Amino acid sequence: MPDPNLFRLRVEYCKKGRLSMLSHLEIARALERAVRRADLPFAVSQGFSPHMKIAFGSALPVGVGSTCEIFDLQMTRYVAPEKALAALRAASVPDLMPHDCRYIGPRDAAASVVYPVASYQAELSFALEGGLPLPEEVHVVRKKKEKTLKVADYLVGQLATEGAMVTFELEAKPTGSLRPDVLLNACIDAFNATRPEVQEPLHIVSITRTTQRASR
Amino acid sequence: MxxxxxxxxxxxxxxxxxxxxxxxxxxxxxxxxxxxxxxxxxxxxxxxxxxxxxxxxxxxxxxxxxxxxxxxxxxxxxxxxxxxxxxxxxxxxxxxxxxxxxxxxxxxxxxxxxxxxxxxxxxxxxxxxxxxxxxxxxxxxxxxxxxxxxxxxxxxxxxxxxxxxxxGExxxxxxxxxxxxxxxxxxxxxxxxxxxxxxxxxxxxxxxxxxxxxxxxxxxxxxxxxxxxxxxxxxxxKRLFTRFAESNGWELCIVPYAECVHDRLNVEVLRGCARGCRFCQAGMMYRPVRERSADNIVESVLTGLAETGYDEVSLTSLSSTDHSQIADILTRLNKALDGKGVRISVPSQRLDSFGVDMAGLVAGQKKGGLTFAPEAGTQRLRDVINKNVTEDDLFGAIDAAFAAGWRRCKLYFMIGLPTETDDDIKGIASLAQRAYDRAKAAVPPEQRGSIRMSVSCALFVPKAQTPFQWDGQIAPEEAIRRVNLLRHSVKHKAVDVHWHDPETSFVEAVMSRGGREAARWVEAAWKRGARFDAWTECFDEQAWRDAADEAGIDPAVIAQTEYPVERVMPWTHISTGVSSRFLALERRRAQEGATTPDCTFGTCTGCGACPDLDSENMLAAVRMLSGSSASAAAPARGEE
Known part of the structure; x- marks a missing residue:
């Protein structure tokens, strides 16, 4: 539960271009440094290892970009959102650029859980005549354990293909989530398996998270 | 463009x-x-x-x-x-x-x-x-x-x-x-x-x-x-950057995304070290000593943190606690950075300058492990290498550190130093165990379980341009025998012993002492697949062995031969400013167990660097000795 005496600033930013290849940890470190460079009045935790009170949204895999990432920063005093945004933008690189700042209430859900549903747009290496085959299950390895995820548990609606563009929506569950790149690669593997070997295999050119929202 | x-x-x-x-x-x-x-x-x-x-x-x-x-x-x-x-x-x-x-x-x-x-x-x-x-x-x-x-x-x-x-620079x-x-x-x-x-x-x-x-x-x-x-x-x-002291301690620095070693703001507070440890190449090659002023350093740190967004700054040098204004610098930085969650680290802490005061100055932040380098296990051998720290310095530092809240300490030693005997090896075990006992006494009983004392040892590598350049390295098999002797001499379970692979230290010695013929060895080793030799998992011992046969050289002769000081070494044509005569004199003093003081705390010791490079030590203020060096130097000063 955040300290009610602190101001909670929610910042929305993009992850694009080459920097789509950064990991969640690398992004977190880069954002923290941008906040420090922006000289915002961030709060610092007490205790053995003092650190900035900052919370990040749900992790994006390496290689997946976004137009709508968020982090929450707790601040010791109020700074007008447009001023905070201007300071952050001046301290940020173009491919990790913040575009919105607003205050949220002390009881609002944290950045990591507020938006369980996210939509993605992917570009494939060539246009498809029909759609992509959608497997019923996807096998993933987590902490050396193999796990089978039912696609229907996570996919909201359909996987829509138009030429080389694919769009779909995934919902994170309290028990876990299905990564967009893992789902798409499973579809592509199934597609490639149906084609003769002499043909160039299909692969992903880019994946971008385009919106994030609460569950209905 | x-x-x-x-x-x-x-x-x-x-x-x-x-x-x-x-x-x-x-x-x-x-x-x-x-x-x-x-x-x-x-x-x-x-x-x-x-x-x-x-x-x-x-x-x-x-x-x-x-x-x-x-x-x-x-x-x-x-x-x-x-x-x-x-x-x-x-x-x-x-x-x-x-x-x-x-x-x-x-x-x-x-x-x-x-x-x-x-x-x-x-x-x-x-x-x-x-x-x-x-x-x-x-x-x-x-x-x-x-x-x-x-x-x-x-x-x-x-x-x-x-x-x-x-x-040079x-x-x-x-x-x-x-x-x-x-x-x-x-x-x-x-x-x-x-x-x-x-x-x-x-x-x-x-x-x-x-x-x-x-x-x-x-x-x-x-x-x-x-x-x-x-x-x-x-x-x-060598070239010397004479404007170092007045140059700005802050300069443009890249903030990486990938997690890197030393990923923090690094501000070089001084260059050079004249302590004169006889095995140390850096201590010979960066003379004379040049300090940036406290004002320059404090301003550089604050500007650098603001420009980069780092949450850690390291005050780097070969021996940062030797800076004449280190206490002032740390006091000012602690005050300016209070409440910002910024960590200030001071690497290369010398044992004799880490007292209660220093522990207090670097204690405000997160306490990682502390590392000290006694280098040798007995006073005799520490005198041979001119380390100029005593057991009391170590124990004083341990008392101060553990009382101030540190719980982990790593002690660095070298194995195979010139004149080393088995007693010196056993001395390492004895010193580490007594250091552990001191740590225990400085910590409340309920926290004693968290005390960690580790001993880390590396094989001595004779370095070019040092007083020990003429001394040979011991063979890797002998190094392993001595490491085993050390391991068996450590009785405390809470003291653990780590050591570097002697085979890589062997390659280091050949590279440090070899002449142009060693290049053939390098080329042959690389052609046989050797690369990333500093990575334990990549070091390919066999490639280097086979390469020696192919290149027709005996690397053991290069690494291990002991020479008289008259021998012309393969780097005689490269000058650090320190004279060969001084290196020879220092080697003789080592054999006699005689120590040589640090000129930045007293008078010139005649190494030759200042006249040869037409320069001199540039200190921001007068340096004051602490620890055992201070008590040893006191009577000498009185005689003057």
């Missing part, structure tokens, strides 16, 4: 399957791509981005070259081993970070030699870049391949691979050398003519212009090198 090939479109698809693609991306905060230059230089660290990005030489030289008219500088690193193989398979040459341009399209590349295990990586770098590995095989269209860094003080094992080597020498190359190339001079001119510039060594003599000739002539034409210097004196 010269037009160079952009390899990014070819690199990008390969990064999909690469481990940690952030190493290869560029676009870090603070990186510069200078546009208005017609001469491009690429500074290379011969290991991965994670290990090299924070390297001081890289930062300083890229900045200083970018600040020079007409010159621009970029960075390059070796990819991780697996990605080196992918690049070879895809015929993708080694590229710079900023422009993603092939190294071979640059006018000059500079490779720093940070330690003795980087030699095969130099060859890996050149080969991956598509540049012939030997200077003699390069054509007019190849870039000039320049070297420098700590290992350049014995350049011979690298000599055939470099066109020219910069000896590069702040002024490197831009000067690049300007000369640029001007002469624009005038249409040949590669050979440029190198002949560069060889006449202060601090530049062009190995191809000197014939390597035989052992007999060298001992007779007093030098291993013979100029192939008149007018070449026969001694290459």
């Amino acid at each position: 010269r037009k160079m090939t952009d390899l990014w479109p070819r690199l990008e698809p390969l990064l999909r399957d690469a481990e940690r693609p952030s190493r290869y991306l560029n676009h870090e905060f603070g990186c510069v791509r200078k546009q208005d230059a017609d001469f491009a230089f690429c500074m290379v660290y011969p290991d991965t981005y994670e290990l090299g990005q924070a390297n001081q030489a890289l930062r300083i030289l890229v900045n200083v070259v970018n600040a020079s008219e007409n010159l621009c500088a970029e960075r390059a690193f070796l990819p991780a081993p697996a990605f080196c193989d992918v690049m070879r398979r895809e015929h993708l040459p080694l590229f710079s970070i900023e422009s993603c341009a092939p190294l071979r399209e640059f006018d000059a590349i500079g490779i720093t030699l940070p330690h003795e295990l980087a030699a095969t990586n130099v060859l890996e770098t050149l080969d991956l870049a598509g540049i012939p590995i030997r200077s003699e095989d390069r054509s007019e269209n190849d870039p000039f391949v320049l070297g420098g860094g700590p290992c350049a003080y014995n350049p011979e094992p690298y000599a055939p691979f470099f066109d020219a080597i910069s000896i 590069g702040e002024e020498a490197v831009p000067e050398g690049l300007h000369l190359i640029r001007r002469m190339r624009q005038e249409g001079a040949s590669r050979g003519d440029v190198l002949r001119a560069l060889a006449r510039e202060d601090g530049w060594y062009v190995p191809s212009l000197y014939r390597w003599r035989s052992e007999e000739e060298a001992q007779e002539a007093g030098s291993w090198i013979e100029p192939v034409e008149p007018g070449l210097p026969t001694v290459i004196r």
